[in-house]
Amino acid sequence: MKPCGEDDADAARCSWDVRCSGLARATHNPIRAVVENLHLEPNPGKQLIALSLGDPTVFGNLQPPGELLEAVQSSLESLSYNGYTAGRGSQEAREAVAKYSSTPGSTVDPNDVVLCSGCSGALDICITGVADPGQNILVPRPGFSIYRTLAEGCGIAVRSYDLKPADGWEADLVQMEQQIDKNTALLVVTNPSNPCGSVYSRRHLMDILEVARRNYLPVLADEIYEHMVFPGKEFISMGSLSQDVPILVCSGLAKRFLVPGWRIGWIIIHDRNGILQKENNALVAYDILKRVEGLYPVMPEGAMYMMVGIDMIDFPFEDELEFLQQLMREESVFCLPGQCFDYPNYMRLVITVPEDLLKEACHRIADFCARHHKTICTLPT
Known part of the structure; x- marks a missing residue:
């Protein structure tokens, strides 16, 4: 190793000085920043149900069409698409x-x-x-x-x-x-x-x-x-x-x-149209959560998500982060906090999970709210 001296001030390098680039320092992912600071401790007595990740493949209940898999297999076996394009x-x-x-x-x-x-x-x-x-x-x-x-x-x-x-x-x-x-x-x-x-x-x-x-x-x-x-x-x-x-x-x-x-x-730069033939899960979650005091779900019309407002005045938590951390500890249900989307006092549910798990998750959320709501809450049946 070459030590730095007075005569080396203008030398190219005489010690390690590897720095993080300006681009890397300026790049920030709000979802990771929020979630990584949550202290998530699921209830060991209950199966974890994560309603947080916007990936429709997680639970295995939704599968890609066979035609798509066949097309990819045919493309691979043709050996015609392995080069640069x-x-x-x-x-x-x-x-x-x-x-x-x-x-x-x-x-x-x-x-x-x-x-x-x-x-x-x-x-x-x-x-x-x-x-x-x-x-x-x-x-x-x-x-x-x-x-x-x-x-x-x-x-x-x-x-x-x-x-x-x-x-x-x-x-x-x-x-x-x-x-x-x-x-x-x-x-x-x-x-x-x-x-x-x-x-x-x-x-x-x-x-x-x-x-x-x-x-x-x-x-x-x-x-x-x-x-x-x-x-x-x-x-x-x-x-x-x-x-x-x-x-x-x-x-x-x-x-x-x-x-x-x-x-x-x-x-x-042009148009396309399409309709998804499935609305049941959104209705399932909405029908349960709309009857829970302190929660205000907004019925979605597409995509994979539902935003649910949380009236924090009704709960003994500082914000939705603390609300969701405690929900995870007691009920093993995880939803992304609204702060991930620059919209506090809300949580986002993914609604593409299997219907039975979504029902279970929503009922756990309802039970949790009933225990912590400042007034008596009538649970949905």
Whole structure:
């Protein structure tokens, strides 16, 4: 080892000095920051039921379609796709995504498709491809934390516009527009919503587009849950509505096809529509929790989640973090706190678990609230 001396001041190196990069220091994941500081101690006498991870494959009750597995097996056995391909993805793959994403009223051109490493990779490309350090983007609150993680690490500021639970988590358009200034580069819209499970109407999407139009602001439409829409609700892609506002639509295979680990996502600028044929789990959770004093579930309309408000005044806990830690200790049920989505006093439930486990989890939550509520609570049956 070479010691440093006065004569070495201008030398290249004379000791170890490996530092964390500015990008790494600036990158922050709010979900991990919150969850890793929770002291989670499940009740050893009860099976752990985790309603926290947005992965539809966790419990094994939802399986990818056989056609998908057969297609991948056939591709592997052909030995034709083991080499490097175009940066945007192979022509054949982009044509398949374009066909899949086209609707009778709007045809997607394969040249408008960019294949990415999952929808998260698509979001990364969109945010960093449009916004420069020193600019800002608008994201929903409550909203998924990845937008903030991707932007702030690159020196892009994040501003939040509020969603209104009383109005089915529609955006506060007045407050949204107040957040826009000359440095705003992008408006992020999540539809269907994570964590809220809301599905926006054509009218509301048009209202959002009008805000973007007046302010010459492009839109990033995170539509990874596009086909997970309950009966009676219609998903409308923002790309199909806009005549003049640039729309970057991000989606992928992860949620609908139940293969998040495959990391197949894409960016397109056109529309697609879809309906999920399953609403039972949302109704199961909502019907139980809506009768629990101190809890205020908001019925979702799509995606995989339900947001449940917690009236902290009714419970002897400082905030929802303490509430959820104690719930874990006593009932072995874990939900993500609203603080993970910049929306305190709420918790997010994943509703794709098997129905019997979801019922059990909701009844445990009800039992927990009954024990700790400051007034007598009548438990649902």
